[in-house]
Amino acid sequence: MTIKIHGDAGSGSLRRVTTAAKIMGIELERVKVDLFKGESQTEDFKARLNPHGLTPVLEDGGTILWEAAAINLYLADKVGSSLAGASPEERFQVLQWMFWSGEQWRTFTTTIFDERVAKTVMGQPKDEAVIAYAERKIRYAARVLDQHLEDRQFMVGNALTFADIDIAGPFSQVDRANFPFREFPNLMAWHDNLLRSFPAWAETKAEVDNRMDRFLEGVGVEL
Template sequence: MRYYFDSRSGSCRRVSAVAKHLGIDVEWVSVDLLAQESHTPEMLKLNPNGKLPVLVDGDLVLWEAAAIMIYLCDKAGDTTLWPEGEARHHVTKWMFWAAEHFRQSAPVYFEENFVTKLTGAAPDTTRVAYAEAELRRFAAILDAHLAENQFAAGDAPTLADFDLAAPLSQMPRSFVPYDDYPNIMDWYLRLGAAIPAWAETGAELDRRLNQLV
């Protein structure tokens, strides 16, 4: 399997953490998103969206982090991150909720509060204000859920937690106010303690992004 990734990406972090946690043997191919390397003709043949991550396993080409994470779990026969039966439906519920709602605001903060510093552009405060309203709407729901649950879909981490935690990866640079939600912050620390690969990929993401500034 060949895995195309950028360790500075929160989406790639999700897949990288799964691969490391499950001990899956992949060929790691680093692609520089900021240098537009995901838009080369070779990469666009694999993913016409020009985005990462991408996984190639024989004739199978997969994009989208959630799809790749599920595939890796199936490939490894893992039923901890990707449980069976009714538990799986709770995992997928939170994974879709993360994609549709919870993760929508974080990229706006990252682009307007971090990328603008690299490019010299002025932040779009109207865009940030809208993102904050959406963030607070959905962060309150997750925070209330985590007040009564150790992890998103039960007492142990699953792919749902990776999907939900990914936007917090950029918090030191994007200044998303997740720290206004103590249950979310406590859960994020629990995830890193329970899954060393999550903490490891977070440290590498921070190291590489800090090099930019």
């Protein structure tokens, strides 16, 4: 039975799943959910797939799973992938960074995306105080990452893991939302290495960029 993944091509969270699936050699059936048209907010979507009205959502037979990190761990278990860690010790380190990314990293980049991009699209004023607060949080977290990455190419061990994919997720919107990542050279060098070394990450970047650029052009928004 084909594994379905519901999501919008402009989503950095969907990108985390589609990249990981490509690397693991797992074929996914893509089911388009247009977030800009509110297709994840319908009563049917919430009742059948995700009560929060968010994507991506995995559908594997009778298994429904949301949250990109959980989906990736589920897929890795199916094929025994080392993206979840090459040893029990590495696995817990990978989980540590995945949880950290959700709580200390991506939440604040999402806030800035909502203020700078989503509100611009909707014609609403940005809250500069919220942006300043989120940028302070991002810079604090980025300093931790920059120090950690000073003498390494990957977040955990000597190979790509979900820790890298989760933390790299916000780079999907870095140019549109103007996150202050470029202030941190080790962080930028690490991400540049991911783009060079893993074609799947570069391919999904192009997909996100195409989706977002076409949408913004269609609604006449320049950021």
